[in-house]
Amino acid sequence: MAVLVFLDHESGVIRQASRSAVTAARALGEVHALVTGDAAVADAAARIDGVAKVLRAAGAATAHELAEPLAAVIADLAPAYSHIVAASGASGKNVLPRAAALLDVQPIPDVVSIVDAETFVRPIYAGSALATVKSSDAKKVLTVRASSFDPASAEGGAAPIEQVTVPDGPAVSAFVSIALSKSERPELESARVIVSGGRGMQNEENFKLLNPLADRLGAAIGASRAAVDAGFVPNDYQVGQTGKIVAPDLYIAVGISGAIQHLAGMKDSKVIVAINKDPEAPIFQVADYGLVGDLFEILPQVEAALDTAG
Amino acid sequence: MKVLVPVKRVIDFNIKPRVKADGTGVETAGVKMSMNPFDEIAVEEAVRLKEKGIATEVVVVSVGVQQAQDTLRTAMAMGADRAILVLTDVAVEPLAVAKVLKALVAKESPDLVLLGKQAIDDDMNATGQMLAGLLGWAQGTFASKIEIADGKATVTREIDGGLETLTLTLPAIVTADLRLNEPRYASLPNIMKARKKPLETIAPADLGVDVTPRLTIVSVTEPPARQQGIKVESAADLVARLRNEAKVI
Ligand SMILES: Cc1cc2nc3c(=O)[nH]c(=O)nc-3n(C[C@H](O)[C@H](O)[C@H](O)COP(=O)(O)OP(=O)(O)OC[C@H]3O[C@@H](n4cnc5c(N)ncnc54)[C@H](O)[C@@H]3O)c2cc1C
Numbered sequence: 001m002a003v004l005v006f007l008d009h010e011s012g013v014i015r016q017a018s019r020s021a022v023t024a025a026r027a028l029g030e031v032h033a034l035v036t037g038d039a040a041v042a043d044a045a046a047r048i049d050g051v052a053k054v055l056r057a058a059g060a061a062t063a064h065e066l067a068e069p070l071a072a073v074i075a076d077l078a079p080a081y082s083h084i085v086a087a088s089g090a091s092g093k094n095v096l097p098r099a100a101a102l103l104d105v106q107p108i109p110d111v112v113s114i115v116d117a118e119t120f121v122r123p124i125y126a127g128s129a130l131a132t133v134k135s136s137d138a139k140k141v142l143t144v145r146a147s148s149f150d151p152a153s154a155e156g157g158a159a160p161i162e163q164v165t166v167p168d169g170p171a172v173s174a175f176v177s178i179a180l181s182k183s184e185r186p187e188l189e190s191a192r193v194i195v196s197g198g199r200g201m202q203n204e205e206n207f208k209l210l211n212p213l214a215d216r217l218g219a220a221i222g223a224s225r226a227a228v229d230a231g232f233v234p235n236d237y238q239v240g241q242t243g244k245i246v247a248p249d250l251y252i253a254v255g256i257s258g259a260i261q262h263l264a265g266m267k268d269s270k271v272i273v274a275i276n277k278d279p280e281a282p283i284f285q286v287a288d289y290g291l292v293g294d295l296f297e298i299l300p301q302v303e304a305a306l307d308t309a310g
Numbered sequence: 311m312k313v314l315v316p317v318k319r320v321i322d323f324n325i326k327p328r329v330k331a332d333g334t335g336v337e338t339a340g341v342k343m344s345m346n347p348f349d350e351i352a353v354e355e356a357v358r359l360k361e362k363g364i365a366t367e368v369v370v371v372s373v374g375v376q377q378a379q380d381t382l383r384t385a386m387a388m389g390a391d392r393a394i395l396v397l398t399d400v401a402v403e404p405l406a407v408a409k410v411l412k413a414l415v416a417k418e419s420p421d422l423v424l425l426g427k428q429a430i431d432d433d434m435n436a437t438g439q440m441l442a443g444l445l446g447w448a449q450g451t452f453a454s455k456i457e458i459a460d461g462k463a464t465v466t467r468e469i470d471g472g473l474e475t476l477t478l479t480l481p482a483i484v485t486a487d488l489r490l491n492e493p494r495y496a497s498l499p500n501i502m503k504a505r506k507k508p509l510e511t512i513a514p515a516d517l518g519v520d521v522t523p524r525l526t527i528v529s530v531t532e533p534p535a536r537q538q539g540i541k542v543e544s545a546a547d548l549v550a551r552l553r554n555e556a557k558v559i
């Protein structure tokens with residue numbers, strides 16, 4: 001049987017994390033992609049390497065990926081599929097458990113490794129342990145961590161596109177508005193380098209001191225929960241157990257203590273750098289390179305060192 | 311308006327969980343347990359709705375072992391009116407919890423079920439969405455703001471790219487994210503008062519729900535440890551190592 005992958009998109013662009021979900025799904029069978037939105041989204045899905053067929057649920061009901069109509073579409077399509085997969089982003093986590101309930105299936109969230117068609121590895125306790133779980137459900141519903149699977153190439157496919165109908169149901173929810181934080185920088189989940197700031201940045205003004213460093217490295221900017229709660233940056237910057245899970249080549253933590261909930265979101269990064277004035281800060285336990293000192297003195301020094309030819 | 315708040319007893323968020331030597335799970339014996347932090351936020355929100363005169367009754371429910379009573383008492387000390395313990399020794403999965411909650415919704419007829427967005431032990435982030443699916447109700451997940459008026463809930467949600475706002479027709483399901491509010495600490499007099507508030511215990515079978523798990527744990531292991539890193543002396547040394555040793559810039 002084929003595998004159904006729900007590809008979520010933002011402003012018409014399919015998220016890179018969803019292309020990672022395609023890679024994960026290919027290990028399980030032929031991939032059929034479900035998308036909502038404009039024809040352009042379906043066209044983009046059809047070009048993704050490894051997608052054999054695109055199913056487009058067009059129309060007002062699904063335009064904003066509302067969970068109620070979308071879960072109904074997935075439940076409708078489910079009989080033809082052995083597995084239903086999505087990336088573990090906000091959209092996949094909103095929709096897939098609801099679809100699973102309609103199918104009487106216990107979903108398997110945040111899969112980081114596929115052992116076989118019914119056995120999966122997923123982190124629990126903020127990544128303090130890895131659980132290998134085997135599902136006895138006839139159908140498997142899973143979300144996968146993008147940081148654990150390379151994204152399928154955005155080009156190379158030429159899949160046919162089919163329209164699917166959205167089942168009628170009462171419209172119990174309605175979209176009002178969306179406020180996306182704008183940034184010229186790369187997306188956190190797909191950035192090669194991330195510069196992240198914590199409470200140690202002190203305030204919104206000082207947090208901007210990370211910009212020159214991020215500019216030089218072509219980096220995305222992230223934050224700890226403390227920095228977000230204090231209003232230095234918007235919520236979508238948060239890295240951690242309840243924020244984004246990232247695994248860039250280089251993660252630079254500035255003024256972040258390294259609470260387990262923060263580490264949960266970044267400890268699989270290839271190289272971790274920590275800048276912190278407290279030599280005992282737990283972040284140094286996971287850092288490959290630690291620099292103890294006042295970040296306000298160190299940041300300009302790092303920039304200067306980057307500006308000298310290596 | 312009645313609000314139902316499911317609360318889960320989990321290992322306290324300050325404690326570093328240890329994997330059992332036999333690889334069957336995480337050690338919970340003798341470990342400090344507390345209310346799931348997201349559920350504290352859900353209880354707080356429900357109590358605030360009551361204080362504003364929007365909610366008339368706040369009922370908390372936990373599905374779990376006898377000691378989950380402590381968690382329910384904490385919720386009542388924060389201001390919930392009464393509690394239901396659905397007693398089971400089985401490790402219940404979100405699907406089973408959602409079925410239990412659906413049966414309780416039929417009994418209690420709440421207008422709003424406010425859950426945490428995820429439990430910090432198994433990190434499933436699923437129960438609320440599943441309950442909404444089983445009931446056919448609207449769902450507003452990862453809420454950072456809730457406003458109730460005219461039979462509707464307006465919910466602001468934390469999504470990948472920022473914030474989204476939805477309106478939900480009541481009855482509805484909302485799951486709480488971290489920035490919805492800052493939960494209060496229960497005062498000593500309120501802790502005393504909570505001891506006298508009603509706590510009913512029932513069995514999943516009384517509700518006609520089968521809680522048999524669908525997932526079996528094959529093994530639970532420690533994640534691979536990172537190699538011990540080094541402390542560098544200067545920014546120049548750091549940049550040189552990132553260039554020449556790690557080769558990431
Ligand atoms: C249920 C739950 C979920 C959570 N989810 C997340 C999550 O997803 N992500 C997350 O990040 N957190 C999360 N947290 C919060 C987490 O527990 C920590 O509170 C948070 O990560 C701390 O942020 P911080 O490191 O910026 O702040 P702090 O712990 O206050 O650390 C600040 C650090 O900055 C250093 N510092 C200060 N000034 C300077 C200076 N001038 N120069 C150099 N260093 C300096 C200090 O030495 C300190 O180590 C969660 C908590 C709970 C309970």
Ligand SMILES: Cc1cc2nc3c(=O)[nH]c(=O)nc-3n(C[C@H](O)[C@H](O)[C@H](O)COP(=O)(O)OP(=O)(O)OC[C@H]3O[C@@H](n4cnc5c(N)ncnc54)[C@H](O)[C@@H]3O)c2cc1C
Nearest residue numbers: 316335336373401403426428429432433434435436437523
């Ligand atoms: C170490 C370990 C061992 C395990 N062993 C087994 C096993 O042997 N067999 C097995 O089948 N499963 C096992 N499990 C799975 C486990 O019992 C549940 O599947 C899991 O805890 C439920 O997911 P969640 O709590 O993360 O739900 P989430 O969906 O993340 O919870 C979201 C919200 O739902 C509500 N909620 C969730 N659960 C409850 C509850 N019980 N009562 C009231 N409200 C609730 C709360 O409001 C909560 O904030 C194990 C889990 C762990 C961590």
